[in-house]
Amino acid sequence: ETGVTQTPRHLVMGMTNKKSLKCEQHLGHNAMYWYKQSAKKPLELMFVYNFKEQTENNSVPSRFSPECPNSSHLFLHLHTLQPEDSALYLCASSRGSQEETQYFGPGTRLLVL
Amino acid sequence: SQQGEEDPQALSIQEGENATMNCSYKTSINNLQWYRQNSGRGLVHLILIRSNEREKHSGRLRVTLDTSKKSSSLLITASRAADTASYFCATEVGTTSGTYKYIFGTGTRLKVLA
Numbered sequence: 465e466t467g468v469t470q471t472p473r474h475l476v477m478g479m480t481n482k483k484s485l486k487c488e489q490h491l492g493h494n495a496m497y498w499y500k501q502s503a504k505k506p507l508e509l510m511f512v513y514n515f516k517e518q519t520e521n522n523s524v525p526s527r528f529s530p531e532c533p534n535s536s537h538l539f540l541h542l543h544t545l546q547p548e549d550s551a552l553y554l555c556a557s558s559r560g561s562q563e564e565t566q567y568f569g570p571g572t573r574l575l576v577l
Numbered sequence: 578s579q580q581g582e583e584d585p586q587a588l589s590i591q592e593g594e595n596a597t598m599n600c601s602y603k604t605s606i607n608n609l610q611w612y613r614q615n616s617g618r619g620l621v622h623l624i625l626i627r628s629n630e631r632e633k634h635s636g637r638l639r640v641t642l643d644t645s646k647k648s649s650s651l652l653i654t655a656s657r658a659a660d661t662a663s664y665f666c667a668t669e670v671g672t673t674s675g676t677y678k679y680i681f682g683t684g685t686r687l688k689v690l691a
Contacts, residue, residue: 507681519676562677568619
């Protein structure tokens with residue numbers, strides 16, 4: 465285990481649903497990340513939070529809404545998603561946001577119908 | 578090509594053989610990391626090499642970095658069936674906001690046959 469947990473591990477939702485992904489890290493890290501991994505595409509960085517402040521939004525559609533209430537928790541709120549949003553969503557954390565090893569959670573496998 | 582692009586996309590070898598994967602990138606980097614991912618799971622950090630380093634070892638792993646060619650290689654010696662996974666390089670680049678982020682490649686899928 466890497467010390468980063470994600471729930472749920474699997475999620476099926478309709479395009480009109482609202483759901484949230486949760487990430488928690490037990491490593492005392494200050495930076496947290498959301499990535500999207502689709503088949504045959506590079507891992508895409510979505511958001512970066514450093515000390516609870518969002519420092520990077522990689523042109524992510526507004527149907528994805530992140531929330532970082534504290535340095536240990538990160539949420540990704542989902543609403544009115546599209547089938548092409550189906551992917552593995554990975555959360556990661558690191559001590560800081562520069563030259564640091566990132567520790568990844570196991571991911572949430574999302575299927576949008 | 579993308580910032581981080583691994584080559585080959587897939588590699589199949591016999592147990593005991595060495596596996597070599599390459600990563601090419603386009604822009605200047607601060608450092609480069611290699612990660613491993615087992616099917617459907619999160620990524621696990623393997624090794625970090627800084628831009629002023631040329632070679633680094635960790636157990637059966639050997640990483641080289643050639644900044645003049647903007648490329649890196651990962652060598653796994655004496656491979657085992659348990660090494661079967663996807664391997665990704667990640668390059669650290671600066672952002673317009675003054676922070677840093679990692680850009681991952683598409684990965685090399687390694688299969689080690691017992």
